[in-house]
Amino acid sequence: MINKTTYFSAEVYNEYTSDMADKVMKAKLGDNYNKYIQEDSEGNTSYTEEGQDMFIEILDDFCNFIAHFGMFSEEDRDDT
Numbered sequence: 382m383i384n385k386t387t388y389f390s391a392e393v394y395n396e397y398t399s400d401m402a403d404k405v406m407k408a409k410l411g412d413n414y415n416k417y418i419q420e421d422s423e424g425n426t427s428y429t430e431e432g433q434d435m436f437i438e439i440l441d442d443f444c445n446f447i448a449h450f451g452m453f454s455e456e457d458r459d460d461t
Contacts, residue, residue, distance in 0.1 A: 402443050405439050406432075
């Protein structure tokens, strides 16, 4: 297998990895997912503190996973 490194713009990388981490979180929690999100008076949703911790853990795991396939953010590029 050829190990090719691919760098995505920070915007694309962050959107993709965040979306996938949220999907994993939803799949993992099932009906309990709603216990880990909150809504403000303007209708904006965010994670609870515990939900945010869980999301970050899943996000880190997912980023490490795709790094094994040579997929990184431009922010990770080291051209020095």
